[in-house]
Amino acid sequence: MANYNPYENMLQTLDLAADTLGIPRNDYEVLRHPEREMNVAIPVQMDDGHVEVFTGYRCQHSSVLGASKGGLRFHPDADENEVRALGAWMTIKNAIAHLPYGGGKGGIKVDPKKLSERELERLTRGFVRKIAPIIGVERDVPAPDVNTNPQIMSWIVDEYSALTGQWTPGIVTGKPLAIGGSLGRNEATGRGCMFTLLSYLEKQGTSIKDLTIAVQGFGNVGSVGALLMHREGAKIVAIGDVHGSLYNANGIDVEKAYEYANSHGRSLEGYEEPGMTRIPNPDLLLLDVDVLYLAALENQVNEANMKEVKAKLILEGANGPLTKDADLYFFEKGIPVLPDVLANGGGVVVSYYEWVQNKAGFYWSEEEVNEKLAKNMKKSFEEVWAMQEEFKVYPRLAAYMVALRRLVEALKIKGYNG
Missing domain, CATH: 3.40.50.10860 (Leucine Dehydrogenase, chain A, domain 1)
Known part of the structure; x- marks a missing residue:
């Protein structure tokens, strides 16, 4: 690699x-x-x-x-x-x-x-x-x-x-509330991942309460997504970060793990709970679970390990955690991938809301922010899903097609003509 x-x-x-x-x-x-x-x-x-x-x-x-x-x-x-x-x-x-x-x-x-x-x-x-x-x-x-x-x-x-x-204040987003940050921004990427998963499950007529999930990466995206999915009823059986991975077939106590990580510099190092075992980090990716939630770094699932992945669905919280070969392999095997450019868009959506609030000098409640985020993620999912169904392509390609069509329209209107 x-x-x-x-x-x-x-x-x-x-x-x-x-x-x-x-x-x-x-x-x-x-x-x-x-x-x-x-x-x-x-x-x-x-x-x-x-x-x-x-x-x-x-x-x-x-x-x-x-x-x-x-x-x-x-x-x-x-x-x-x-x-x-x-x-x-x-x-x-x-x-x-x-x-x-x-x-x-x-x-x-x-x-x-x-x-x-x-x-x-x-x-x-x-x-x-x-x-x-x-x-x-x-x-x-x-x-x-x-x-x-x-x-x-x-x-x-x-x-x-x-x-x-x-x-x-509008020069960056993701600021503390005291200097113009937005309510809901800290949780937005993980929440958006959950909304994308829920939209997919709705299409399948399946409940999140029936799922087992392994979570690679327990920084902001991984920990918040895991916590919110846990609160919706999913069973989080494994979590891991750079310091190691933890497994509990009966479900990790995500509330406790989240609190521990947040008070220990976003690290799971030293975390303990009854019934859990430590597993090597590479093994987390190969667990027999319903959903593999990838929230670490790029290129985690590739030609070397993709054929050993047993998850029934891949949810990308990180950017680029699958290589192109892995993407195509899962498509051929009928394993759905909810791609990064769709699933983890919640962070930039609420960053946009923060930017708008900074420009206007008028701030929304957390409930308003989360409602707007839910609508945006749902709309984006439906458009990518429709493209996927129409052209019978893998999800990431459908997402790129939605974006490219929009970008090319803008280019033509603006007069970029090669």
Whole structure:
């Protein structure tokens, strides 16, 4: 898997979507190329006085439908290809969700666990100073992603506002409530995954109460999704993070595990409960369950392990957890995949609501936010489902087709003609 290029993977699916819809290459060629990419060197004075230089990335894949929108991740494996692919997936995701956004993504090559909070703040503010010329409320709006959180968003708001000389809460989403965040934003991605699963089960005439679920990844997306599905009556039999995986055939006490992880830096390390056993992380993916909820990182199910997966349905909370080969393998085997660009769109949908509230200076209740999210996720699901049924294609391809049709219409209206 060393040569796996997620952006090439995205292009193959995009081209297939165009071929299936009969869209000529000229009509969407611009979408195969990121509009703007920026790599920056960020010098940080560490607590002991020495200076380290970190590499940061921001990719603005598209602004066809509006300002580029997408998260910022801090991870030692962050690189240009990853950020480019994630930015393109955001273009697709935002188009599916009917949001007035293009796609963007950012990353810093760093292991944040090795930095003190003061070093992390210096790094974040340094990154903002480097990318400030290309971001803006109407230009490019970052958000939390892997290893970033509301505190990091707060530093971005503060630094950007200092640079521009005016209070600008809408420069990022996923902020704390105290400085313009939205109620419901923290839970939005996991909640959206649950809404997508419920929409699928409704089509099958099945109840979530009948399901067993294994959850890979117990950060924001995995833990919130697991908790909400547990509250709906699903039996969560396995959860896992980078520190290890836990299994209990009778069901994990998700409320307890969620509370523990949240009070231990989003980590399950050291968590114990009666009846659970520890299993190797790779084994979690191979459990005999109804749903495998993938909420960790890209490329988790691939040619090496896809034939051993026993789950009856795959729910993608993370971005790109299946390779293209795995996607096609599951389609041929009749194992449904609820793809990332549809299922995990709840985060950016409520980010949009946060952005709108910041612009208006008027804020909604959590109930209003969740109602709007439910309607949006349902509408997106129905459109992708209709495309899938009409063309008899696998779900991810159907999702790309919905997005591409919308993007090409906008391109033609705006006058992009090759």
